[in-house]
Amino acid sequence: MAEEQRRAPLFEALQAYARKVRAPLHVPGHKMGRAAPPEWRAFLGESGLAIDQTEAPGLDDLHAPEGVIAEAQELAAAAFGAWRSYFLVGGTTAGLHALILAACEPGTAIAVPRHAHRSVLGALILAGLRPHWVRVAFDPELGLATGADRGSLQEALQGAAAAVLVHPTYYGIAAALEAEIGLVHGAGLPVLVDEAHGTHFAFHPDLPPSALSLGADGVVQSVHKTGGSLTQSSLCHLGRGSRLTPARVAEMLRLVQTTSPSYLLMASLDVARRALALEGRAAWERALVLAEEARRRVEAIPGLRVRPTDDPTKLLIDVRRRSISGFRAAEWLWDEAGVAVEAAGLTYLLAVLTPGDTMETVDTLAAALSRLPSDEGVPALPPEPPWPEVVMTPRAAYLGPKRAVPLEEAVGRIAAELVAPYPPGIPVVAPGERLTRDVVDYLGHAARSGWHLQGPADPRLRSIQVVEE
Ligand SMILES: Cc1ncc(COP(=O)(O)O)c(C=O)c1O
Known part of the structure; x- marks a missing residue:
């Protein structure tokens, strides 16, 4: 790895600032921890607050970088094999929003x-896009x-402006x-990869190849x-030869990210990049050996x-085969x-x-698992959810007039x-889709079975938000 990767310019600049400043007459108002509650200061440590x-x-300035943030982002691009890299303080969610x-x-x-993760749906709502859903x-x-x-996927590309791919899934399926990037590029479209769970891929040959190494145009990684x-810090990259323009991506990042980005988060990206570049291979070798054991x-x-x-x-x-559900376990x-456990x-x-x-x-994990009791058994897996009937854009359905109706009365309405x-961890219904009898029955079964429901305002789904018609 190049010698320059030994530097962490943003972290170094922050330490130099903390050493030099005599009178910090600016926000944040805790003034390097001096006005922070003492128990908080004692817990976090003075240097963190400084x-x-x-x-x-x-x-x-993250939004117009010319100094240490620009340098730190360039080092990240070099370490990950990107054309451009951008620090994110709003997680991968912010990066997916900006890329889309x-x-x-x-x-x-x-x-x-x-x-796809719900942050992608959020981007569709913000951008006013029509989803061409791809079966999984x-x-x-x-x-x-x-x-x-x-x-x-091939069908969904027709008439589309771009494609989102998920690599890997939450479960590490890569x-x-x-081949998917080849299909999308073959249709002349940019590929945006949600690589939230694959930051480490570039740093060990026994891990799947990174999306950047396979020619993705835009990639977002939850470095956290x-x-x-630190949690909430992510990276957005443009691949070499990307069909996206850096100026437009930077503009969208200015739109979706805070004007007060946390320097703690950004510095944590700077040092995490340095550690991955210098010791990533050895560190992930250890993790792979542990995982094998x-x-x-x-x-x-x-x-x-x-x-x-x-x-x-x-x-x-x-x-x-242990006769226990994963939830109970x-x-x-x-x-x-x-x-x-993670999930x-x-x-x-x-x-x-x-x-x-x-x-x-x-x-600890193995000892605990060996004592895992057998329980009431595992309920049968649900069938595949019904395929959606898209009636209007997610934006119109989500942001327009809507009201809650009892689930059973929602048949025929638009979610x-x-x-x-x-x-199954994928949407059974998204905003703008018809709540057919099948969809309502599926949702009713999920709610009665006590499955975790992501998204609805009523977490037990006794009612569901529908478009006011
Ligand atoms: C596949 C996937 N994409 C995107 C995200 C959003 O990432 P973040 O929490 O960094 O905003 C997550 C978060 O869990 C995720 O699992």
């Missing part, structure tokens, strides 16, 4: 896989979405990204998830199986053993390992909100 700064001398706004004019269509394939045993259907930075130990426990995924550091544990692990579904647990883990973590039950 670099919670704003656009003070020498600290550059930059790629598509209002009223145009965009190809979106049905298992499901793992027949665990009931979770595994990736976009190629034929459906899809045939190269696996890259080691964890897999071996879990597989040895009666009734448990680890479903292979493309990212081995995601441990997707099938609990069905996650609750038991937390209550009885203090083990907190649980009806049939599985998801544990995420990173260089922050040790053999002790693996021991004004998203409802994504877990399982």
Whole structure:
């Protein structure tokens, strides 16, 4: 790795500022922690608060970077293999919003896989786009979405202005990204990749290839998830040869991001990039070894199986043969053993390992899992949700006049909100789609079964928001 990657220009500038300043007559008003509540200061530490700064001398400006932020972003671009990289303080959500706004004019269509994160739907609402939904394939045993259907993607590209791809899924399934990018580029369209869970891919050859290395035009990564930075900090990249223009992406970032970006978050991106560039390979080698050991130990426990995924550091544990649901297992692990997993579904647990883990973590997980009780059994997996009938744009449905009606009375109405039950973790209905009998029955079943429902204003879904007609 190039010598320049040893630098962390933004972090260095913040420390230099804290050493030099005598009279910080500007916000933030806690004045480097001096006016912060003492217990907070004691807990966080003085040095952390001292670099919670704003656009003070020498600290550059995220929205018009020419100094240390520009340098730090250039170092990030070099480390990740990007043409341009941008710091995000509003998570991957902000980056997806900016990329989609930059790629598509209002009223145009965009190809979106049905298992895309709700932040993508948020971008469709903000930008006033028409979704061309892409069907997804499901793992027949665990009931979770595994990736976009190629034929459906091909169809969805017709008349679209861009395509969104998800790489990897939440569960570490990395899809045939190269072929999918080829399809989208073959149609002459830009590819925007949600790589929220793949920041680490560029730093170890045993991990799936990164979207940038496969020619994506725009990529967003939640560095806070696996890259080691603070929660809420992400990176948006443009690939070399990107069909998007940096000026337009920067403009959209100015639109969607705060004018007071946290320097703590940005500095954490700067140092996380340095660590990945300098020691990423060794660190992820350790994580891969740990994950392999964890897999071996879990597989040895009666009734448990680890479903292979493309990212081995995601441990997707099938609990069905233990006669317990994943939800119940996650609750038991937390209550009885203090083990907190990343996610649980009806049939599985998801544990995420990173260089922050040790053999002790693996021991604790394996010991707890070996004591996991058998319970009431695992309810049957739901059938695939009905395919949506899109009636109006998500923007018109979500932002226009709407009201709540009892779920049973919603048949035939147009949904004004998203409802994504877990399982299957994809929207059963999105704003602008018809609430057919099938959709209402599916949602009723999900609500009665106590599945986690993402999106609706009424979390128990006794009522649902519909478009006022
Ligand atoms: C696949 C996917 N995309 C996007 C996001 C949004 O990322 P962030 O929380 O960094 O805004 C998430 C968050 O969980 C996600 O899982």
